[in-house]
Amino acid sequence: MAIVKMKKMYLLGLKKDLDRFLDALQRLGAVEIADIEEEEGGSSKITAELSDLDTKLSRLKFAIEFLRPYAKEQNPLFYGRPKVSLRKLREISSREGEIFEIVDAIYGFEQRFSRLKTEEGRIGNQIELIKPWGALDIPVEDLGTTGRVDLKAISVPKKNFKALLDKLKETDLPLEVIPVGESREENLALAIYHRSARSEVQELYKEFSVNTEEFNGFAGTPAEIVRKLQERLEAIEVERKKIKEEIAKLADRLMDLKAFYDYWLLERQKKENLQKMADTEKIFVMKAYVPENSVESVKKAVNSVTDAVHLAFEDPAEDDDIPVVLSNPRLVQPFEIVTELYSLPDPRGIDPNVYMAPFFFVFFGMMVSDAAYGLVLSLLSALALWKLKLAGMGKKLVELLFLGGISTFIWGMIFGSWFGDLIKIKPLWLNPLDNPMAVLYLSFAMGLVQIYTGIILSAYKNIRNGKVADALMDQGLWLVFLTGLIMLAFPSMVGMAKYIALAGAAGLVLTQGRTQRSLIKKFTSGLLSLYNVTSYLSDVLSYSRLLALGLATGVIATVINTMAKMLGVNIVGYIAMIAVMVGGHIFNIAVNALGAYVHSSRLQYIEFFGKFYDGGGRPFDPLRMKTEYLDLEDF
Amino acid sequence: MEITLGQVLALLGAAMAVFLPGVGSARGVGMVGEAAAGVVTEDPSKFSQTLILQALPGTQGIYGLLTGFVVMQRIGLLGGKLLPLTTYQGLLVFAACLPIAIVGLLSAISQARAAAAGVGIIAKRPEELAKGITYAAMVETYAVLSLLASILMLFGLRFS
Numbered sequence: 204m205a206i207v208k209m210k211k212m213y214l215l216g217l218k219k220d221l222d223r224f225l226d227a228l229q230r231l232g233a234v235e236i237a238d239i240e241e242e243e244g245g246s247s248k249i250t251a252e253l254s255d256l257d258t259k260l261s262r263l264k265f266a267i268e269f270l271r272p273y274a275k276e277q278n279p280l281f282y283g284r285p286k287v288s289l290r291k292l293r294e295i296s297s298r299e300g301e302i303f304e305i306v307d308a309i310y311g312f313e314q315r316f317s318r319l320k321t322e323e324g325r326i327g328n329q330i331e332l333i334k335p336w337g338a339l340d341i342p343v344e345d346l347g348t349t350g351r352v353d354l355k356a357i358s359v360p361k362k363n364f365k366a367l368l369d370k371l372k373e374t375d376l377p378l379e380v381i382p383v384g385e386s387r388e389e390n391l392a393l394a395i396y397h398r399s400a401r402s403e404v405q406e407l408y409k410e411f412s413v414n415t416e417e418f419n420g421f422a423g424t425p426a427e428i429v430r431k432l433q434e435r436l437e438a439i440e441v442e443r444k445k446i447k448e449e450i451a452k453l454a455d456r457l458m459d460l461k462a463f464y465d466y467w468l469l470e471r472q473k474k475e476n477l478q479k480m481a482d483t484e485k486i487f488v489m490k491a492y493v494p495e496n497s498v499e500s501v502k503k504a505v506n507s508v509t510d511a512v513h514l515a516f517e518d519p520a521e522d523d524d525i526p527v528v529l530s531n532p533r534l535v536q537p538f539e540i541v542t543e544l545y546s547l548p549d550p551r552g553i554d555p556n557v558y559m560a561p562f563f564f565v566f567f568g569m570m571v572s573d574a575a576y577g578l579v580l581s582l583l584s585a586l587a588l589w590k591l592k593l594a595g596m597g598k599k600l601v602e603l604l605f606l607g608g609i610s611t612f613i614w615g616m617i618f619g620s621w622f623g624d625l626i627k628i629k630p631l632w633l634n635p636l637d638n639p640m641a642v643l644y645l646s647f648a649m650g651l652v653q654i655y656t657g658i659i660l661s662a663y664k665n666i667r668n669g670k671v672a673d674a675l676m677d678q679g680l681w682l683v684f685l686t687g688l689i690m691l692a693f694p695s696m697v698g699m700a701k702y703i704a705l706a707g708a709a710g711l712v713l714t715q716g717r718t719q720r721s722l723i724k725k726f727t728s729g730l731l732s733l734y735n736v737t738s739y740l741s742d743v744l745s746y747s748r749l750l751a752l753g754l755a756t757g758v759i760a761t762v763i764n765t766m767a768k769m770l771g772v773n774i775v776g777y778i779a780m781i782a783v784m785v786g787g788h789i790f791n792i793a794v795n796a797l798g799a800y801v802h803s804s805r806l807q808y809i810e811f812f813g814k815f816y817d818g819g820g821r822p823f824d825p826l827r828m829k830t831e832y833l834d835l836e837d838f
Numbered sequence: 839m840e841i842t843l844g845q846v847l848a849l850l851g852a853a854m855a856v857f858l859p860g861v862g863s864a865r866g867v868g869m870v871g872e873a874a875a876g877v878v879t880e881d882p883s884k885f886s887q888t889l890i891l892q893a894l895p896g897t898q899g900i901y902g903l904l905t906g907f908v909v910m911q912r913i914g915l916l917g918g919k920l921l922p923l924t925t926y927q928g929l930l931v932f933a934a935c936l937p938i939a940i941v942g943l944l945s946a947i948s949q950a951r952a953a954a955a956g957v958g959i960i961a962k963r964p965e966e967l968a969k970g971i972t973y974a975a976m977v978e979t980y981a982v983l984s985l986l987a988s989i990l991m992l993f994g995l996r997f998s
């Protein structure tokens with residue numbers, strides 16, 4: 204029940220058997236190997252092998268991700284991961300050379316792609332640069348100097364161009380500027396001048412920030428150059444297509460790559476654990492944690508390898524870092540996700556799931572509180588569970604929504620809400636819109652039940668640790684005091700309530716300062732502890748959200764219905780009405796399911812767990828067949 | 839039909855209940871969206887996780903709309919027959935709208951700050967998403983409480 208008891212295992216064996224031991228334990232998947240604190244760190248040989256493995260894995264991973272878009276994969280959400288047998292896996296792994304040829308080829312493709320991409324970028328820039336010169340019908344290799352005359356292509360910032368031309372009109376330099384075109388920010392022109400004017404022309408260039416274009420490495424007129432460049436771009440596209448075709452041919456090898464990756468991932472996990480062991484030349488010692496119920500199967504697995512082994516089990520010591528496994532009834536399992544997302548329980552603490560689950564179930568439903576919404580939620584979750592191959596957290600979450608839907612359905616019947624006010628069915632109890640105060644009191648009452656449960660669990664924890672006196676004084680007296688305060692609210696019980704509350708308060712004042720030394724401090728801290736009553740008060744008030752979120756769902760549903768019905772005046776209107784209703788209610792379900800999940804989690808985390816729960820557990824992570832891409836069929 | 843100052847005040851309250859938290863939620867959802875977009879640039883697979891955080895400061899706007907709707911229903915606007923409210927009755931409705939109007943506006947923005955910081959959690963430690971959500975949900979408590987106050991006030995009012 205609850206937190207599974209762990210045993211500490213020591214295994215002493217011969218090094219030559221080590222690999223077979225690890226194989227057997229990995230298949231069993233019930234042993235978490237712990238670090239034996241050795242003075243000198245792990246062997247450098249293993250470290251080197253590990254980093255070698257990591258390089259291979261990351262190369263493989265790159266190749267797999269590269270190849271993926273070219274292969275037709277079945278969505279694992281619908282079909283599950285591909286299955287492969289261990290024998291097949293071993294067989295593929297014997298073809299290492301062949302596999303890495305594929306990987307090398309893929310790296311080659313990738314390089315070709317990136318070269319093409321660089322070239323494409325460069326050509327794009329060149330086209331951009333040369334295109335504005337299109338009107339220039341002189342081959343660029345003819346530009347330059349002919350001996351007496353210089354012929355230059357120049358670009359002038361647009362704002363300077365007119366000034367330059369004006370200046371030229373005034374001077375009598377042997378210089379002619381013929382406009383050719385313009386780019387985004389510059390005017391382009393052909394400058395022809397006698398070489399005797401070179402220095403003056405240079406001066407002018409400086410004054411108007413004129414640049415000369417050299418067209419280095421090109422030949423032909425600019426229009427021809429651009430055409431050639433564009434032809435090259437098309438050629439690049441063709442080449443890329445060709446490469447893609449080549450890659451597509453490799454696509455059916457994707458499965459092999461995945462298998463290979465997973466094979467080495469398994470190897471890596473074994474190797475990792477080698478580092479944690481202590482060894483001499485011939486023998487090794489392994490320390491590990493094993494759930495108590497798996498001890499027998501571990502013994503069997505180890506003995507099946509060889510008899511030359513010493514195996515010992517013992518209870519973990521006080522300061523051992525024990526991993527945590529939870530074991531709960533099937534119905535409670537979906538709720539484990541709520542605790543897991545908060546923090547796993549301390550290995551020596553209490554598993555809260557069994558106590559938390561009923562509250563979460565009730566609160567979730569009360570916050571959505573619409574029978575039709577509950578049905579939709581449950582049906583959709585059931586459909587997802589049926590059709591999708593879910594595992595782990597995702598599966599638990601959908602199961603949680605399924606249960607939440609059932610609770611929502613029940614509360615919806617109690618409050619008589621079916622798609623808000625769309626379908627009018629008499630409520631089993633009352634409509635919260637008619638008497639919100641009654642539902643508010645119900646919310647507070649449920650909050651009190653949960654808070655009391657929390658206090659009692661805290662007392663239970665103390666008693667289990669042998670601190671009965673603490674349980675009586677810290678939790679027992681608070682229960683007395685709070686009960687008295689609650690009874691004060693009921694006129695018929697006021698008489699007795701006064702004494703109960705007073706007795707509780709007096710007890711708290713007398714006991715809560717017991718750790719203090721001086722008498723005065725004992726008294727003052729006892730008195731101050733009564734102030735905690737405000738935190739209980741705010742805890743209880745916090746449960747008013749049960750009413751508020753429930754009301755919110757109902758009213759928003761009504762708003763949707765009202766708006767939709769306003770549209771229903773003709774045929775088009777009816778269609779729009781249905782669209783608004785469907786869309787609106789789906790939106791409302793989504794928003795309120797999220798809200799209900801968040802807020803009922805919050806009530807557990809803050810109001811409930813705050814009372815008794817110690818988190819900080821570390822999940823049990825045994826050596827097992829943990830694969831990334833494929834599922835192993837038999838091992 | 840004669841329009842009374844009371845009706846104007848009541849409608850003003852409803853309007854405030856809708857637009858102030860609406861403004862807050864719009865700002866808040868936007869803030870978280872900006873932070874989320876940064877994370878998704880790095881890792882698109884985190885979209886759904888960030889979306890949850892982004893949705894959180896959006897609820898205030900819904901609470902505001904809801905309160906506005908309750909006002910409209912109470913003063914007969916939806917039935918097409920606006921009740922002839924006195925000035926004091928109108929002020930009562932106006933007062934009832936204040937909690938969600940003001941707390942909705944401010945809490946949406948504060949919640950968005952917490953949620954945007956939670957996006958940082960997703961970036962570095964996606965497995966701790968629930969903690970980010972819880973921080974943001976702590977802020978929402980006050981929006982829920984003010985919604986409750988506003989609604990209880992509105993249901994408590996009787997105009998006849």
